[in-house]
Amino acid sequence: MRSLVIVGATGSIGRQAVEVVRSSPELRVVGLAAGRDWRTLLRLAEELEVEHIALADPEAASQAAEHFSGRVEAGSEGTIALICDTACELVLNAAVGAAGLTATVATLGEGIDLALANKESLVVAGELVTALAEATGARIIPVDSEHSALFQLVRNEPPGTIERLVLTASGGPFRGRRREEIEHASVDQALAHPTWRMGGKITVDSATLMNKGLELIEAHHLFAVPYERLDVVIHPQSIVHALVELNDRALLAHLGLPDMRVPISYALHYPERADVDVPRLDLARVGTLTFEPPDLATFPCLRLAREAGIAGGSAPCVLNAANEVAVNAFLAGQLPFGRIAEVVERTLERCPRQPLRHFMDVAAADAEARRVAQELVTAVRA
Numbered sequence: 212m213r214s215l216v217i218v219g220a221t222g223s224i225g226r227q228a229v230e231v232v233r234s235s236p237e238l239r240v241v242g243l244a245a246g247r248d249w250r251t252l253l254r255l256a257e258e259l260e261v262e263h264i265a266l267a268d269p270e271a272a273s274q275a276a277e278h279f280s281g282r283v284e285a286g287s288e289g290t291i292a293l294i295c296d297t298a299c300e301l302v303l304n305a306a307v308g309a310a311g312l313t314a315t316v317a318t319l320g321e322g323i324d325l326a327l328a329n330k331e332s333l334v335v336a337g338e339l340v341t342a343l344a345e346a347t348g349a350r351i352i353p354v355d356s357e358h359s360a361l362f363q364l365v366r367n368e369p370p371g372t373i374e375r376l377v378l379t380a381s382g383g384p385f386r387g388r389r390r391e392e393i394e395h396a397s398v399d400q401a402l403a404h405p406t407w408r409m410g411g412k413i414t415v416d417s418a419t420l421m422n423k424g425l426e427l428i429e430a431h432h433l434f435a436v437p438y439e440r441l442d443v444v445i446h447p448q449s450i451v452h453a454l455v456e457l458n459d460r461a462l463l464a465h466l467g468l469p470d471m472r473v474p475i476s477y478a479l480h481y482p483e484r485a486d487v488d489v490p491r492l493d494l495a496r497v498g499t500l501t502f503e504p505p506d507l508a509t510f511p512c513l514r515l516a517r518e519a520g521i522a523g524g525s526a527p528c529v530l531n532a533a534n535e536v537a538v539n540a541f542l543a544g545q546l547p548f549g550r551i552a553e554v555v556e557r558t559l560e561r562c563p564r565q566p567l568r569h570f571m572d573v574a575a576a577d578a579e580a581r582r583v584a585q586e587l588v589t590a591v592r593a
C-alpha cells in the first residue's frame with residue numbers, strides 16, 4: 212500500500228487521480244490540497260477518509276475549518292506542512308501554474324517521490340528542481356502525457372543510443388488557421404480543445420502552442436537532452452504521445468487514447484503497472500494518423516518558449532509568469548487572444564536574463580515578470 216498526497220486535488224488531473232485511486236487497492240490517500248475550492252476538497256476528503264487537508268487560499272481554509280473535523284492547513288506554508296507531516300511516500304503535484312513550485316520543492320526537499328503534472332515547476336526552476344531531487348534521492352515521475360510516454364520509451368535504452376526526443380502536439384482548436392483569423396478568438400473557441408478535456412489554463416496554452424513550448428523545457432530538464440535534439444510534431448489525433456529516435460534511426464512511439472488516467476496511473480504505481488479501466492485503442496477504427504510541422508508564424512509562443520529555454524537562467528521563468536498573466540487576462544475578457552504572445556515577448560524583452568542560483572531568485576524573477584506583464588496587459592486595455 213502506497214500513501215499518497217494529492218496537491219491540486221479539485222482540478223482536472225486531481226479528480227482523475229481520485230478516479231485512479233478509487234479502483235486501486237495499492238493506493239491510500241493521506242492528504243489533499245487545493246487552491247480555494249474548499250467544498251469540493253471536503254467532499255473528496257470525506258469520500259477518501261482523509262483527515263489532513265490544505266488550502267492555499269487562507270479564506271477558503273477558514274471556511275473549510277468550520278465544516279471539517281480533521282486538520283486544515285492554510286496558505287502555501289500549509290501545503291508544505293501537509294506534505295511534511297503526513298509521512299507520505301508519494302506526492303502527486305497537480306496544481307496549476309508556478310504556484311505549484313512550492314509543493315514540488317517541499318516534496319523533493321523531504322526526499323519524497325514526486326508524480327509531477329505541474330510542468331510549470333520544471334519550466335520556472337528546472338535546474339534547481341532537478342538538483343534538489345538528485346541531492347535528496349527523490350524521484351520525479353512525469354504525469355504529463357508526452358513526458359510519461361518518453362519516460363517509458365527511454366527506460367530500457369542503453370546509454371548513448373538516444374538521438375532525439377519528439378513531442379506530439381494536437382495543434383489545438385486553431386490548427387490550420389491564419390494569425391489574423393484567430394486574433395480575436397473567443398474564450399469558448401480557445402477552450403474547445405479537439406482531443407483532451409483539461410483545466411482552463413492549459414487548454415488556452417494548447418490553443419497558443421505555449422503548452423508545447425513549456426513541454427519542450429519540461430523535457431529538457433526531465434531527460435537532460437539539449438534543445439537541438441528536442442522536436443515537436445503536430446499530430447491532430449493525439450494517439451501517438453511521443454517518439455524517441457535512436458542511433459540506428461529506429462523511431463519508438465508510445466500510443467494510447469487521449470485519457471490522462473493512463474499516465475496518472477502509471478506515475479502513481481511506478482515502477483509497477485496497474486489495470487486501468489479505459490477503452491482499448493482500436494487502430495483499425497482510428498484508421499488514419501497524420502503528422503505535420505508546427506506553424507510558428509501563427510503560433511509564436513512555441514518559438515518564444517524554445518528561445519527562452521535555450522537562453523536559460525530566468526528567461527523560462529519570465530516566459531511562464533508573463534504567459535500566466537496574459538492567459539488569465541484573456542480568460543477574464545481583458546486581452547485579445549492574439550495579444551497573448553505579444554505580452555510574453557515584450558515581457559521577455561523588458562526583463563533581462565538573470566542567473567537563478569536559489570529558489571529566492573526564482574520568486575524575484577517571477578514577481579518582476581508578473582508586474583511587467585500586468586502593465587503591458589493594462590496598456591492594451593487602455
Ligand SMILES: NC(=O)C1=CN([C@@H]2O[C@H](COP(=O)(O)OP(=O)(O)OC[C@H]3O[C@@H](n4cnc5c(N)ncnc54)[C@H](OP(=O)(O)O)[C@@H]3O)[C@@H](O)[C@H]2O)C=CC1
Nearest residue numbers: 219221222223224245246247248267306307328329409410
Ligand atoms: N488537465 C490535464 O489533462 C493536464 C494537465 N497538466 C498539468 O497539470 C497541472 C494541473 O492542470 P489541470 O488539472 O488541468 O488544472 P485545473 O485548473 O483543472 O486544476 C488546478 C488545480 O490546482 C489547484 N491550485 C491552484 N492554485 C493552487 C495552489 N497555490 N496550491 C495548491 N493547489 C492549487 C486548484 O485548486 P482550486 O480549484 O481549489 O482553486 C486545482 O485543484 C497544470 O500544471 C497542467 O499544465 C499536464 C498534462 C495534462
Ligand SMILES: CC(=O)[C@@H](O)[C@H](O)COP(=O)(O)O
Nearest residue numbers: 355356380381382383417422
Ligand atoms: C494531456 C496533455 O498531456 C496535455 O499537455 C496535452 O498535451 C495538451 O494538448 P496539446 O498537444 O494540444 O498541447
Ligand SMILES: [Mn+2]
Nearest residue numbers: 355356357426
Ligand atoms: Mn502534455
